Amino acid sequence: MNTIDTSPWGSLTGIRPVRRVVQMKERGLSDEEICRTLTKEFGISEEKIRLTLTIAEREMKCFPKPPENHASLYLDIPFCPSKCIYCSFASMGVDQMKHFVEPYLTALFTEIDATAKIVRNLDFTIDSVYIGGGTPTTLSAEDLDRLLYHIGNRFDLSSICEFTVEAGRPDTITASKLAAMRRAGVDRISVNPQSMNQKTLDIIGRRHSPEQITKAMELVSGYDFRAVNMDVIAGLPEETPEEFANSLEKVVAFCPENITVHTMCIKRAARLSTEENDIALSEAEKVQEMVRFAHKLLDANDYHPYYLYRQKKTLGNQENTGFCKDGFEGAYNVYMMEELETVISMGVGGVTKLLRGDRIERIFNIKDVREYIRRLDELIERKQYLYEYFK
Ligand code: SF4
Incomplete structure (x- = not known):
């Protein structure tokens, strides 16, 4: 199919x-019936229907729904070496915000301590841990080590x-941080x-070079x-x-598992303006070609697609897709995105998702x-709701 489709997900x-x-599959519908429904009711393109069917099949095979007392943990480190122009996360450039780290x-x-107590009392089994942000490896090796030790010491892992630890920026990756992660069981x-x-990296404010990615990957491989x-x-x-193709070809050459x-x-919170957004939206065709x-x-x-999510205001109304080599599906991504189990979050901007039967509640x-630090007691108090929810 080579047509331009500016609304591949229909309505x-x-x-x-x-x-x-x-x-739909759990209700016993066949692929043909699902296909018919998605085409008729929503006008989704054949390409996207095939993609969702493939991912659904893989997910059902690899991730049977865990028992209700299973959970994953998410922790947020909201610091980055610099702010990317498209970023809408609660991250801060660490140079300006150094004094907030400690x-x-x-x-x-403190939140980890309080949460771990609840997790123990409710007899949760932890399936996966994800430290994201931000760029957690913006922390010094000592601070990262302290954090990982604290998590391992408080939760039964x-x-x-x-x-998983997001080590997003190559300029934050050092041998001592990688060693600290491996010691703590980060896999x-x-x-x-x-x-x-390089031109794109400069435009988006990443402040690193492609060569630094290569060096970081060499270091990581050890x-x-x-x-x-x-x-x-x-x-x-x-x-x-062509530039996108160049990036992806180089990434594939590193042979990462995911x-x-x-x-x-383009979200409202990012520094890109509405005018740029309008211009960018007219580039749907280009983005479709890239995807x-x-x-x-x-x-x-x-590489096989294993999880997918959509966001509002994506160029060309496209999606985000995680690909993996066989057997390397990222568990946290699937548990969290597909709402297969409870996710207990700690740190700024974290969303705790509680799952019981068909019921989902969020904290x-x-x-x-600054507000997170100031109102920590209140946030910890909110978490006490877990006792009520799971009683
Ligand atoms: S690395 Fe991620 S979290 Fe940090 S500024 Fe860039 S987009 Fe935001």
């Missing part, structure tokens, strides 16, 4: 199209199948080039992580399909670092 709203397909960690350790890290083109993820973004400002292909998303190229290249290199942490 379907919501960020989890795969969830809908899994539910008070933030102190507050986070003996049953986890995956422990999956994310090294995110987003682009392998630490025997079970899986490495690399993120790229389709539709970055001023990037052509590659995540995001589509550029199609990604699927083709990754398929040819034995939101504050998005601002």
